[in-house]
Amino acid sequence: MIVNEQLAIDHGLKKDEYKKICDLLKRIPNITELGIFSAMWNEHCSYKSSRFHLKNLPTKGKNVIQGPGENAGVIDIGDNDAIVFKIESHNHPSFIEPYQGAATGVGGIMRDVFTMGARPIANLNSIHFGSPQHKKTKNLLRGVVHGIGGYGNCMGVPTIAGQTSFDESYNGNILVNAMTLGHVKKDKIFYSKAAGLGKPVIYVGSKTGRDGIHGASMASASFDDKIEEKKPTVQVGDPFTEKLLLEACLELMAGDSIIAIQDMGAAGLTSSSIEMASKGNLGIEINLNKVPCREAKMTPYEIMLSESQERMLIVLENGKEEMAKKIFDKWNLDFAVIGKTTKSKKIELYFDEEKVADIPVNTLVENSPMYNRKWKKAKLPKKIKIEKEQFKTLKVQNVLNKILSNPNVCSKEWIWQQYDHTVMGDTIQKPGGDAGVVRVHGTNKAVAASVDSSAVYCWAHPLSGGKQIVCESWRNLISVGAKPIAITNCLNFGSPENEENMGEFVECVQGLGEASSYLDFPVVSGNVSFYNQTKDIGIKPTPSIGGVGLIKDYKNMVTMGLKASDNIILVIGKTEGHLDQSLFARDILNEKNGPPPEINLFNEKNNGDTILKLIDKKFIKSAHDVSLGGIITALSKMCIKGKKGVTLKKPNYLINQFEYLFSEDQGRYIIEISIEDLENVTKILQENSVHFDELGTVNDDNLIIDDKTKVSIDDLIKSHTTWLINYMGN
Amino acid sequence: MHSSVITFPGSNCDRDVDVALKKFGFKNKMVWHDDVELPKSDLVVLPGGFSYGDYLRCGSMASKSKIMKSVLNFAQGGGKVMGICNGFQILVESGLLPGVLLRNKYLEFICKNVFVKVNNKDNSYFKDDKKDIYEFHIAHNEGNYFCSNEQIKEINDNNQIALFYSDENGNINEQSNPNGSLQNIAGVFNKQKNVLGMMPHPERMIDPALSGEDGSIFFENLINNLK
Numbered sequence: 001m002i003v004n005e006q007l008a009i010d011h012g013l014k015k016d017e018y019k020k021i022c023d024l025l026k027r028i029p030n031i032t033e034l035g036i037f038s039a040m041w042n043e044h045c046s047y048k049s050s051r052f053h054l055k056n057l058p059t060k061g062k063n064v065i066q067g068p069g070e071n072a073g074v075i076d077i078g079d080n081d082a083i084v085f086k087i088e089s090h091n092h093p094s095f096i097e098p099y100q101g102a103a104t105g106v107g108g109i110m111r112d113v114f115t116m117g118a119r120p121i122a123n124l125n126s127i128h129f130g131s132p133q134h135k136k137t138k139n140l141l142r143g144v145v146h147g148i149g150g151y152g153n154c155m156g157v158p159t160i161a162g163q164t165s166f167d168e169s170y171n172g173n174i175l176v177n178a179m180t181l182g183h184v185k186k187d188k189i190f191y192s193k194a195a196g197l198g199k200p201v202i203y204v205g206s207k208t209g210r211d212g213i214h215g216a217s218m219a220s221a222s223f224d225d226k227i228e229e230k231k232p233t234v235q236v237g238d239p240f241t242e243k244l245l246l247e248a249c250l251e252l253m254a255g256d257s258i259i260a261i262q263d264m265g266a267a268g269l270t271s272s273s274i275e276m277a278s279k280g281n282l283g284i285e286i287n288l289n290k291v292p293c294r295e296a297k298m299t300p301y302e303i304m305l306s307e308s309q310e311r312m313l314i315v316l317e318n319g320k321e322e323m324a325k326k327i328f329d330k331w332n333l334d335f336a337v338i339g340k341t342t343k344s345k346k347i348e349l350y351f352d353e354e355k356v357a358d359i360p361v362n363t364l365v366e367n368s369p370m371y372n373r374k375w376k377k378a379k380l381p382k383k384i385k386i387e388k389e390q391f392k393t394l395k396v397q398n399v400l401n402k403i404l405s406n407p408n409v410c411s412k413e414w415i416w417q418q419y420d421h422t423v424m425g426d427t428i429q430k431p432g433g434d435a436g437v438v439r440v441h442g443t444n445k446a447v448a449a450s451v452d453s454s455a456v457y458c459w460a461h462p463l464s465g466g467k468q469i470v471c472e473s474w475r476n477l478i479s480v481g482a483k484p485i486a487i488t489n490c491l492n493f494g495s496p497e498n499e500e501n502m503g504e505f506v507e508c509v510q511g512l513g514e515a516s517s518y519l520d521f522p523v524v525s526g527n528v529s530f531y532n533q534t535k536d537i538g539i540k541p542t543p544s545i546g547g548v549g550l551i552k553d554y555k556n557m558v559t560m561g562l563k564a565s566d567n568i569i570l571v572i573g574k575t576e577g578h579l580d581q582s583l584f585a586r587d588i589l590n591e592k593n594g595p596p597p598e599i600n601l602f603n604e605k606n607n608g609d610t611i612l613k614l615i616d617k618k619f620i621k622s623a624h625d626v627s628l629g630g631i632i633t634a635l636s637k638m639c640i641k642g643k644k645g646v647t648l649k650k651p652n653y654l655i656n657q658f659e660y661l662f663s664e665d666q667g668r669y670i671i672e673i674s675i676e677d678l679e680n681v682t683k684i685l686q687e688n689s690v691h692f693d694e695l696g697t698v699n700d701d702n703l704i705i706d707d708k709t710k711v712s713i714d715d716l717i718k719s720h721t722t723w724l725i726n727y728m729g730n
Numbered sequence: 731m732h733s734s735v736i737t738f739p740g741s742n743c744d745r746d747v748d749v750a751l752k753k754f755g756f757k758n759k760m761v762w763h764d765d766v767e768l769p770k771s772d773l774v775v776l777p778g779g780f781s782y783g784d785y786l787r788c789g790s791m792a793s794k795s796k797i798m799k800s801v802l803n804f805a806q807g808g809g810k811v812m813g814i815c816n817g818f819q820i821l822v823e824s825g826l827l828p829g830v831l832l833r834n835k836y837l838e839f840i841c842k843n844v845f846v847k848v849n850n851k852d853n854s855y856f857k858d859d860k861k862d863i864y865e866f867h868i869a870h871n872e873g874n875y876f877c878s879n880e881q882i883k884e885i886n887d888n889n890q891i892a893l894f895y896s897d898e899n900g901n902i903n904e905q906s907n908p909n910g911s912l913q914n915i916a917g918v919f920n921k922q923k924n925v926l927g928m929m930p931h932p933e934r935m936i937d938p939a940l941s942g943e944d945g946s947i948f949f950e951n952l953i954n955n956l957k
Binding site for chain 2: 149244419430
């Protein structure tokens, strides 16, 4: 095949990028080399539009062992224990083929974690679909949920938390973000940096097939009318093989024979071999005839670009091949020595005794394109003057019912009941709480994790939205009694070539960075997914934040269910009555404009730290952060979980009842304390200058608001649980 | 008391059962599916998971593993064999227990707490049981028990049903049947009652911090009965 500019463009490269390749090589690349460049230089692998901005994120902290740049981030949780975690998108494949797209997303992120030597201990996911009325939504939702369950359940890793939302901006581009946490001993972490010359390069796992070729390139382009033709670019998952691969790798990792290890994810053998060589500043030579293939007559081009799943590349110590092979034989997995490390600093590929590629590693990595793309700054929208006259026609009970049954608020039990959330015997907080919590096996420690996003806020004002999600993640961890440690982010945006979309990215990242820096909640891993758009229409900007925190003694974990009658309910943080962009404004008043709630990082940190102090002193019986739907929605969920009611009276300082109950001011929590502790708790809150309202008391059976509205727990449960079950039709 | 837990390729509750057995006093050994001989055991457990990826039929390939010959001999000699979830499916496929396990009625994986009613206490698993109704956890895609009319008659005649799905008061009805199981069957014995297969996972409920503690009662009773 003749390589020319047109063929390069067909591979997703730009004209000037092709010219740069020819200049770097000082010749025209052959077809295999062109394939390799296109795979390494696409948006998904090279981060060419995002690198410029990502470098400003805070990535260091006293608990950070490994920040971005490895397969996953690693944090220290004391006693030689570390947690490895990362979130990653699998948006494009999941829209084309929901089951396999979602399944392989889960498989891929688990591989990233166990590549580092960690046993996966929890999965989470953040999934976003188009309007419930859109004809594709139901099938996509069903397929994605089945896919996530199909893979995670078979692996025997509990899925402990997640987030599901619906918004018409995802009609043509759903989002599937999968996150995994793993546990590893601090002195047994494995990295992808190759070292030493003449070391054997080993291929293990599944055989290489023709599936997923150019998957990463597909994920770096917008969708058009020919989307169905892209099905062959979606990989097919085999969780059974991955389970074997996990056990075999951990068995090999127990010894000391591995120098470097890297999973074959996006761009398969290409990116894994190049990454290892680049980090080790050396070369790799591979004989492609030795690569185990599933199909006959695969070409070097196909072998290098295949995204077949469940494969790993390992650089081994000399002389350990036999021992390692025995382990993979035991688990019935392929094992092949396919090459060696060299001092050439080049990727050299041989096939049928011919050299089929010869590329200096630095041309693929350091010299890959980086763009500082044009972007447009977003203005803070003007505050909307909401006519309070219209509140007079509203009844609290009807509004509450409508909000609790809103697709973005209602119970997602239909979804998480299809995920095994209890396997491994350490899940102490199941899905449906503020964060999922698993014990660190065999210890008193527990790890809490939550995944959050607020596309509406980010869309209304990216800078505020970016800050808000980090704060929400922080609050969710605090609410279960965990000290927040670090985050991973999955940045889902439209086309970076569109100035507005690029602006959303830049400002969300800026907001995210400001908040995580202020809260000392650094970013240790993540991924960027651009081109979430069909033709010219991009999704609402949707950065997903996966937060991880530590509970030193799992017995001190807090849940949101109300515990006992006559206990006191306090609202922590000040309610200003901000309704713009709230669910109440958007859903009840049909007002979609205005700024999102403001973030005050000082209050956010101060309120959170103070709550942790109260939890530490065992004053808090239950806690929940206030988010979508405001105080009354949060309180209703606490009633539902605990099967208790609350008698509440709105404080006098805010006049309007709807503003108090449904506004979405930030930095707030609801806590339950016993009456005997009220004095002590008040003292601590005042000492720390934390604003709080005494809202009411717990009762046995009804939510009673200002003596006028009375809703039974059964009615709250009904409002909250029926929408999704009815929608899915069983 | 000595127990053995068999690990098949794709088993994923083997560690959980190991933890549970040890917690309640068993000296447990993990046994690889490719081994030929069972270690000295008072109880053999086939754990949950996705042996061989549940490809072909759940439990079918695992039932042909090398170790299963020894398990069959052990069971035929009166040895106690317990299969949980995928282990139950393997026992059915190996012929040690009657019937089959079909896909759940709504074709969806189910992970939740359920109540089960003990039907037969005249055996080593539930003898002297203080409880009639347990709250257990299920997590499966194929737990819909089914068998022929002749088989179900024989099962009932021999009092082989071990557990029924019920409500918390022990009522056995359609509302309390999570997966469409014939007669709400959650677990069955072989004729001699030394082999038990059940879909629920008692090993996931052995600590107040987990889904509940009824599993602790089950395991404590079990080890006392085997002594």
